[in-house]
Amino acid sequence: MTAVLGRTYDTQVCSAARALEAVGERWSLLIVRDVLFAGATRFADFQRLGIATNVLAKRLDSLVDSGILERRPNPENPDRGTYAATRKGLDLAPVIIALTQWGDRWAAPDGPPIRYRHTGCAGTITEQTTCVNCGQLTDLAQIHVVPGPGMPR
Numbered sequence: 001m002t003a004v005l006g007r008t009y010d011t012q013v014c015s016a017a018r019a020l021e022a023v024g025e026r027w028s029l030l031i032v033r034d035v036l037f038a039g040a041t042r043f044a045d046f047q048r049l050g051i052a053t054n055v056l057a058k059r060l061d062s063l064v065d066s067g068i069l070e071r072r073p074n075p076e077n078p079d080r081g082t083y084a085a086t087r088k089g090l091d092l093a094p095v096i097i098a099l100t101q102w103g104d105r106w107a108a109p110d111g112p113p114i115r116y117r118h119t120g121c122a123g124t125i126t127e128q129t130t131c132v133n134c135g136q137l138t139d140l141a142q143i144h145v146v147p148g149p150g151m152p153r
Helices: 015-023 028-037 043-047 053-065 093-106
Strands: 069-072 082-085
Touching: 015 028, 028 043, 028 053, 028 069, 028 082, 028 093, 043 053, 053 069, 053 082
Parallel strands: none
Antiparallel strands: 069 082
């Protein structure tokens, strides 16, 4: 008998865990990636990922229900809508870029399969950790965690 993993992290007081509840299911971030960076808007666009149609429908519904994507009417085919990123979905762009950078370093033996480029100057886009006060790039050894306002006593 196979154990079924839960979809929530109720025992975790952690925003990363809450984020995984929204986008941690298989295919979810790839769907958002394709909306943000590959111009995917229709169900058929996402089928190119190789997702079973029933799983794809569930993932799209979940992303819409969580406010990451929204369904829009399709004027060309009123029976089928299109999908677009919401502000919440657009805010996942740096997450996808950071995950891609990690994959390029640790899971791409032949080199990066794609690069994110700045349209203005063609420079490579990276996701870096900077301090909001001084603007310096931050070495992970210089980061420490403190309780925030959402931490229960």
